[in-house]
Amino acid sequence: xxxSAQGIPGLPDLTHxxxxxxxxxxxxxxxxxxxxxxxxLGVAIALISFSLRRSQPEQVIFIGEWAVRYxxxxxxxxxxxxxxxxxxxxxxxxxxxSNRYHHWEQARVxxxxxxxxxxxxxxxxxxxxxSIQEPYSYNTQVNGKIVKVNETRQINRFLTLAGxxxxxxxxxxxxxxxxxxxxxxxxxxxxxxVNQLKDINNFxxxxxxxxxxxxxxxxxxxxxGTRLQQTNPGDYSFPFRLQPGEExxxxxxxxxxGGPRWVYxxxxxxLSNFRLTAIANFAPADFASGVVxxxxxxxxxxxxxxxxxxxxxxxxxxxxxxxxTEPIRHTGIIPRLLLxxxxxxxxxxxxxxxxxxxxxxxxAIAASIFFACLLSLTxxxxxIDAQLAWTLISIILLILTWGLGASRRASLxxxxxxxxxxxxxxxxxxxxxxxxxxxxxxxxxxxxLAVRHWHGWYSLHPEDQRL
Numbered sequence: 001x002x003x004s005a006q007g008i009p010g011l012p013d014l015t016h017x018x019x020x021x022x023x024x025x026x027x028x029x030x031x032x033x034x035x036x037x038x039x040x041l042g043v044a045i046a047l048i049s050f051s052l053r054r055s056q057p058e059q060v061i062f063i064g065e066w067a068v069r070y071x072x073x074x075x076x077x078x079x080x081x082x083x084x085x086x087x088x089x090x091x092x093x094x095x096x097x098s099n100r101y102h103h104w105e106q107a108r109v110x111x112x113x114x115x116x117x118x119x120x121x122x123x124x125x126x127x128x129x130x131s132i133q134e135p136y137s138y139n140t141q142v143n144g145k146i147v148k149v150n151e152t153r154q155i156n157r158f159l160t161l162a163g164x165x166x167x168x169x170x171x172x173x174x175x176x177x178x179x180x181x182x183x184x185x186x187x188x189x190x191x192x193x194v195n196q197l198k199d200i201n202n203f204x205x206x207x208x209x210x211x212x213x214x215x216x217x218x219x220x221x222x223x224x225g226t227r228l229q230q231t232n233p234g235d236y237s238f239p240f241r242l243q244p245g246e247e248x249x250x251x252x253x254x255x256x257x258g259g260p261r262w263v264y265x266x267x268x269x270x271l272s273n274f275r276l277t278a279i280a281n282f283a284p285a286d287f288a289s290g291v292v293x294x295x296x297x298x299x300x301x302x303x304x305x306x307x308x309x310x311x312x313x314x315x316x317x318x319x320x321x322x323x324x325t326e327p328i329r330h331t332g333i334i335p336r337l338l339l340x341x342x343x344x345x346x347x348x349x350x351x352x353x354x355x356x357x358x359x360x361x362x363x364a365i366a367a368s369i370f371f372a373c374l375l376s377l378t379x380x381x382x383x384i385d386a387q388l389a390w391t392l393i394s395i396i397l398l399i400l401t402w403g404l405g406a407s408r409r410a411s412l413x414x415x416x417x418x419x420x421x422x423x424x425x426x427x428x429x430x431x432x433x434x435x436x437x438x439x440x441x442x443x444x445x446x447x448x449l450a451v452r453h454w455h456g457w458y459s460l461h462p463e464d465q466r467l
Contacts, residue, residue, distance in 0.1 A: 079317070084196070086345075094371075094374065097375065098336075102332075104382065110153060119259060120259065120260075120261035121212050122264070122265055123168075123187065123262070124265050126205060126206055126207035126208070126250070128161065128204070128206075129203065129204040130202065132157060133153070158413070159195070159197075161192065161269065162274070163190075163192035163273035164271065165275050166264070166275065166277065167277045168187045170185055170280045171281050171345040172260075172282040173258075181260040182260065183257065184256075186256070187252070188253045191249070192247060193205070193249075194246075201244065202239070203239070203240055205223075205238045205239075205240055206237045207236050209236060210258070213257060216255075217255045218254055220251075220253050221250075222250065223238075223251075252343035262321050262322075264318060264319060271313045271314070271315060272309070272311065273309075276286070277305070277306050278320060278321045279304050279305075280302065280304075281302050286323075287319065287321060288318070289320070293307050307319065334378060337429040337430065344425045345367065345371075345422075347445075348418065349366070350421075351420060351449075352366065354452070354453070355413045366401070369397065369401075373393045377389055377390055390430055391427075394423045397422065401414050401415055402414065417445075417448070420441055428441060429465050
C-alpha cells in the first residue's frame with residue numbers, strides 16, 4: 001500500500017503503542033508539575049502565616065483573604081483540571097479517528113483509481129506483415145583503405161487493413177476475492193485485407209492475443225472460413241499468400257477473462273472502414289479514454305457503444321469500455337473536522353459554563369456525549385451523507401442536552417448554548433459555506449451571552465441548577 005494511504009503523517013494515533021507510552025510519560029510529568037505548583041502555593045501561604053504569628057490582627061486578615069482566594073483557586077483548578085482531563089483524551093480520540101478516516105478515504109480513492117487506470121484487457125489491432133529486400137551501403141577498411149560495400153537486407157513492412165468489423169460482448173463478475181471486478185469477454189472480428197502491392201504475394205497475418213488476460217479460451221483465426229493452425233505455441237503469426245489485387249477476410253474469435261477494463265488499441269495504424277460495437281451487459285458502464293463513441297444505446301442494464309470510422313483515422317489512445325464509478329467528492333472534510341473538534345468542545349463547554357449552572361458530573365456526561373456523537377458521525381459518514389448524518393445526530397444531542405437544566409428556562413439556555421457552540425460549528429465544517437456558518441455561530445454565541453448577562457432578558461434562578 002502506498003504511503004499516502006497510511007494516514008496523516010505526524011498525527012497522534014492511539015493505535016500506535018509507542019505514541020501511547022510517550023503520551024503517558026508526558027501526562028505524568030504535567031500532572032506532577034501541577035501538583036507541585038498547588039502544594040508550593042499552599043506552603044507559601046503557611047510560611048507567610050507563620051511569619052505573621054505575632055501580629056494577630058494582620059495574620060487574621062491576611063489568612064482570611066488568602067484562604068478565600070486559595071479556595072476559589074482550588075475550585076477553579078478543579079474545573080480546569082476536569083476539562084483538561086476530558087480534553088486531552090478527546091483530542092487523541094479525534095486524532096485517531098481522523099487518521100483512520102483519512103486512511104479509509106485514501107483506500108477508497110486507490111480502489112477507484114485501480115478500477116479506472118489499473119489492470120485492463122487490451123486487444124491490439126492485427127497487422128499484415130511482409131518482407132522486402134532493401135539495398136544499403138556502408139564503409140569498411142580493407143588493407144588500410146576505405147572501401148564502400150553495397151549489400152541488401154530484409155526489412156519488414158505492413159499493409160493497412162482495408163476494413164474492420166468488430167463485436168465484443170462484456171459481462172462482469174464482481175464477487176471475486178481481491179479484485180474490484182473481472183470482465184468476461186466474447187470477442188469476434190472480421191478483418192479485410194487487400195493486396196495493393198504489385199510484386200509481393202507472401203504475407204503474415206499477426207493477430208496477438210489480448211494483453212492482461214487471466215484466462216483465454218477458444219482462440220481461433222480463420223481465413224475465408226478455413227481455420228489457420230498455429231505453428232508454435234504462443235505464436236500468433238499466420239503465413240498466407242495473396243496475389244496482387246486480391247482480397248481476403250480473416251476472422252478472429254476468442255473468449256477471455258481479465259479486466260476490470262476492456263480497450264482496443266490501434267497500435268498506431270490508420271483505421272479505415274472501421275466499426276467496433278461493444279456491448280456491456282452490466283451497469284453502470286461508460287466509454288474509456290477520450291474517444292467518444294458515435295452511438296450509445298441503453299437497454300435496461302445493457303449499454304451498447306459503437307465507434308465508426310469510415311475514412312482513414314489515426315487513434316493514438318486505446319478506447320473501449322470500463323465500469324463507471326461514482327466520483328469521490330469532498331475528501332478530507334471529516335479528518336479536518338475531527339482535528340478541530342477539541343477546540344469546538346472547549347468553546348461549547350465555555351458557553352455552557354456561562355449559560356447555566358453546571359456541576360462536575362454534568363460536565364463529564366456532556367463531554368462523553370459530545371465525543372460519542374463525533375464517533376457516530378465518523379462511521380455514519382461512510383454510509384450516508386455527512387450533513388444528513390450530523391443532522392440526525394444533532395437532534396439526539398439536543399434532546400440529551402435538555403437534561404442539563406433543572407427547569408425549563410435552564411434547559412432552553414443549555415439548548416441555545418449547544419446550538420451555538422456545537423451544532424452550528426460542526427455543521428459549518430461540513431458544508432461548503434464554512435466561513436459564513438461559523439460566523440453565524442459566533443454571532444449567535446455573542447448575542448446569547450449579551451442577552452443572558454448584560455440585558456438580563458433571560459436570567460436564571462439558583463434553583464435552576466441541576467446537582
